[in-house]
Structures are given as C-alpha cells and as structure tokens.
Amino acid sequence: MKLGWRIWLLLIVLALSVLSIFGMPPTIFDKGAVISSVETNSTAFEQGLRQGQIIIGVDEKIISNSIDYQNVINGKFDSNESEKIIIITEDSEFILFSKEPPALTVSDIPKTNLKLGLDLAGGARALVKAQDFELTSNDAQQLTDIIKNRLNVYGLEDIKVNPVSDLSGNNFVRIEIAGATPEDLTNLISQQGKFEAKIGDDVVFTGGEKDITSVARSGQEAYVETPQQLADGTYVATFHFTVYLSPEAAKRHADLTSVLEANYTSNGQNYLSKKLDFYIDNKFVVDGSLLISEGLKGFVTTQISISGSGAGATQNQAYDEAVKEMNRLQTILVTGSLPYKLEIVKLDTLSSLLGEQFIYLLVLAGCVSILVVSVIVFIRYRKIKESFAVLFTSFSEIIIILGIAALMKTNLDLPAIAGILATIGTGVDQQIVILDEARRVKDSSLKERMKRAIFIIMAAYVTALVSLLPLIWAGAGLFKGFAITTIIGITAGVLITRPAFTEMIKMMEKE
Numbered sequence: 001m002k003l004g005w006r007i008w009l010l011l012i013v014l015a016l017s018v019l020s021i022f023g024m025p026p027t028i029f030d031k032g033a034v035i036s037s038v039e040t041n042s043t044a045f046e047q048g049l050r051q052g053q054i055i056i057g058v059d060e061k062i063i064s065n066s067i068d069y070q071n072v073i074n075g076k077f078d079s080n081e082s083e084k085i086i087i088i089t090e091d092s093e094f095i096l097f098s099k100e101p102p103a104l105t106v107s108d109i110p111k112t113n114l115k116l117g118l119d120l121a122g123g124a125r126a127l128v129k130a131q132d133f134e135l136t137s138n139d140a141q142q143l144t145d146i147i148k149n150r151l152n153v154y155g156l157e158d159i160k161v162n163p164v165s166d167l168s169g170n171n172f173v174r175i176e177i178a179g180a181t182p183e184d185l186t187n188l189i190s191q192q193g194k195f196e197a198k199i200g201d202d203v204v205f206t207g208g209e210k211d212i213t214s215v216a217r218s219g220q221e222a223y224v225e226t227p228q229q230l231a232d233g234t235y236v237a238t239f240h241f242t243v244y245l246s247p248e249a250a251k252r253h254a255d256l257t258s259v260l261e262a263n264y265t266s267n268g269q270n271y272l273s274k275k276l277d278f279y280i281d282n283k284f285v286v287d288g289s290l291l292i293s294e295g296l297k298g299f300v301t302t303q304i305s306i307s308g309s310g311a312g313a314t315q316n317q318a319y320d321e322a323v324k325e326m327n328r329l330q331t332i333l334v335t336g337s338l339p340y341k342l343e344i345v346k347l348d349t350l351s352s353l354l355g356e357q358f359i360y361l362l363v364l365a366g367c368v369s370i371l372v373v374s375v376i377v378f379i380r381y382r383k384i385k386e387s388f389a390v391l392f393t394s395f396s397e398i399i400i401i402l403g404i405a406a407l408m409k410t411n412l413d414l415p416a417i418a419g420i421l422a423t424i425g426t427g428v429d430q431q432i433v434i435l436d437e438a439r440r441v442k443d444s445s446l447k448e449r450m451k452r453a454i455f456i457i458m459a460a461y462v463t464a465l466v467s468l469l470p471l472i473w474a475g476a477g478l479f480k481g482f483a484i485t486t487i488i489g490i491t492a493g494v495l496i497t498r499p500a501f502t503e504m505i506k507m508m509e510k511e
Contacts, residue, residue, distance in 0.1 A: 003503075007500045009496060010496055010497060013400055014396050014399055014400065017403025020406045023113050028111045030109050031062075031064040031065070031109075032055055032063055032064065032065075032090070033055045033065060033068070033069040033107065034055075034106060034108070035052060035054075036105045037051055038050060039103035042102070042103035042104070043097075053089045053090070054089055054090050056090060057086075057087075058085065058087055065109075066106045073102070077100060083099070112406065115410070115411050116412050117412055120417075125176045125177075126174070126186075127173075127174050127346040128173050128343065129170070129172050129345055130341070132341075135173075137165070137171055140165070140171040140172065143163075144161050147173060160176040160411075161173060161174070172345065196278070196279045196282075197278055198278075199274050200274055204256060204276065205249035205252065212243065213245065214244045217330055222239075222240070222326070224326065225238045226315075227312075227318040234311055235312055235313070235315050236310070237310050237312075237319045237321070237322035238307060238308070239310070239323070240306070240307045242306075247302060249302075253296070254298050257292060257297045258297060260272040260292075262297065270293070272293075272297060274292070275289040276289065276292055290329075308322070308329065309322060310322030310323070310325050369424075370391060370394045370395065370424070373391075374388070377390050381435060386508060389504045390431050394431075396497055397423060397424065397492060398420060400489075402420075404492070405488070411481060415481040416485040418482050419486035420486075420489060422489075426489075430456075433453050434501060434502055438450070438509050450505075450506065453502065454498070454499075454502065457498055464490055465491075469487075472484065
C-alpha cells in the first residue's frame, strides 16, 4: 500500500517524539543512582563527588537504584567510629573516611526526558509577594534572581523560581522545590540571607545598603566586550561592571589590601595574593571569588571595577556565558538580604507517592477510554480498520505532545495532564467529524467532503486557541501547564494527525 506524504509526516514526527522522550542513547535500562546534590563544605565534595554523577557501586556492592544506595549506607554507619566507604561512579572511584554518611542525596536515574511537576514528583510550591509593597515586573524579576541565587547555595535539587502575574496585573514570585516540605520552603524564604565579602578571614563589606550603595547593571558601567577567538578555536568574552561601596567599606578594603603582596599574574595583569571571597548565610559561594587588582592595594575608593569572562565554542555562546556570569556576580553583590519582607500567598505540597499512583491510574484510564472509543467507532461504522485508525491517531497525539514537552523541558503537572486529556477528547471529536463526512451521502466528491471536514476542524481550532491564550497568565500562571499542553496538542492535531487521519480514511474509502 502506498502511503501519502501526510502519513509519512506523522510517522517521522512520531519517531522524533519517541527519541525526544527517551533520549539517544536511551537511559530506560540504565542502572545506578544519580547524585542530586552535594554539600559544598563536605568531605564528599572535597573528594570530587558532584551533582549529576551516577553511582553504580558502594564497597563492591552493585547499586541499581537509590533504594540500594540507601540500604548500603544505612547499614554501614551504625556506630561512632570512622568508616571507610568506597563510592564507584561510571568513570571514577572515590574513597571517603567519615563517622557520618556522605553529605549527598541521590535519586533514581530518570528513565525519560520528561520533567514532572511537583504535582507528580512531590515537593513544595509557594507563591510569594512583597509584604506591604506592590511589586513591579522589574522588581519581581530582581527578586526572582535574588531568591534563585540564595536557594542555589543550599545545593537543593530541581529549584524553579519564576516571576508570574495575574490578569489584574499583580506581580508575584513562584518558588518550587522538589523533595522539600512546606516547612523547609518557609524556612528558606524567611532566612535573613546574610551576605559577606571577605579577604581571608576578615570581612570587607556586607551586602545591602549599609556597605554597597549600588551595583551597575547596564550602560557604560556594565557591559560585555566583543568575543575574541583564542588559538585553540574557542571564543572568550570579557565583561566589566562597577560596584559602589560606602566610605566605611572602602576604608576597610584599603586597610586589608595594604598588607597584601602582588604575587599573581593573569593575562598581563597583576593581582594581590588573596581574593575577595563571597559567603551567603555563612556558606562559601563556590566560584564566587574575585581577583583584586594590584592598583587597589591600600587605595581608598568607593568605586570598584569587577571583570570576568565567559567562554564558548562560538561567539554567541561566549557572549551568552559572559552575560550569565556577570548577572550572577551582580546578583551576589546585591543579595545581602532580601530587599522586601516576603509574604506567602499560597503554599502547597504533594507527596511523590500520590503522583506515582495518579500516573498509574491516569495511564490505565487513558488506555481504557481510547479502547472504548475505538469499540464504539467499530459498532457505529462496522469497519475494524477505521477503529484502529482512531486508536493509532489518538496514541500518536499523546506521544507527540509528550515529545514536544520533553524537547521544551516543560513541566508535566496536573493542569498539563488535564490539557492532554482535553486534547484527546477534542481529537476524537474531530476524527468523528471526518468519519461522518466520509460516510455521508455522496452529494460531492470525497475530496470535497474531506475539505469540508478540515474547515470545521480549523474553525474549532482557532476558537480553542483564542480561548486558551489568556489561561497562560490567569491565576498567576497556575493554569499555564494546561494551556500550553492543550495548545501543543490541538496545533499538532491540526497540522499533523488530522491530515494524516484524513489520508487514512481516504485510502479506506477508496478500497
């Protein structure tokens, strides 16, 4: 049987969607436990263990999943004596001596590229606003950067902080942390967030208005130079921005640098023997240290120029990395404490066990509903091929939606799942329209009847699209998942699956 190009398009998109979901190479059969986070001041971190590494063995015992790891660790540290532990990853072996379990958390290796929201994966979500203060969109974005930077210090897994707004124009910040409880999230948000810049053990200045009067974020005082290509083919872009200190902080900086020696040279520049190190809530910010130019030794100045760089394989990558690094450092310098006292508007939590049960029941209910629809189509039209066409098209739409969601790294939460179910229902309705047009009295050609069916489908698509767009912003973005997955589904249906289904019905009617 010769297949038309519309069916071939569906098959190709379907294959690409499967690759997007499971990755290449797929990890569905991989065994081990992936490291979710490592405390930066721990022995495990000092020995080289990092987030993302996969543990496949502990003390010559095979680790197939996170439960295996926990069982081995829990059975090892049952006394106050120091224990030797050998952790084997995919590419290295680490030997630790400690009286306590390694300061790291592990989870199962993701079997797919799909990202589950807190509704399904478990965790805590908070919608916050400034107390007694109306946030502008710029305020919300700055607050987002500050909160994100603060939470990243704790090495927590799967942190999502986004500025959101509702249809009334009110601005909020939504914080989601997988695996956290509401109490954990509340404590993290309510902490002071003390920022300190130190030279050695001496505090030079602290964050906030007391010591930092302002940090340049744009214009001539904060810019990125044109990326330059190095001998090895990579590109490097240098950034510069200015920090303004209070007179007291400038004096402390001069006193501490006056006794340092200039014994470090980089790119033709001389720097002092010690760096300016950053600490947030008494935790050292990894990679947050800055070199101090020799010209600042013992010099009282309220204006400090900070520079750094970003590298990449292309000019655009180098530029983007430099901008990202500059923004990160700027954020660190202004995050001595949160600029506003926060008020939690809404606080939610869900157990991961509930998510697992929900996914199981959802898949079961979806499969049963599609099978029932296929049986009803067979009873109505008395053609087994048309029933299989409905079944195949509905499953194809689900795979395509999930493939696009995996490619876009969109979180699949309960609203998003509801959007997929809505798409399935819409798809079946439109397939029935196509079947009815194909089976109606032959008052026109099959081609004309199919065009009429597609017109009805397109009209319904435009109506649904216009009604879904406001939901992206409604409820401070809480319905965004539903709107996005539904839009993806009905758009894929109109452009891919409906034309392919129409082609299938044409072939069956001609037979």
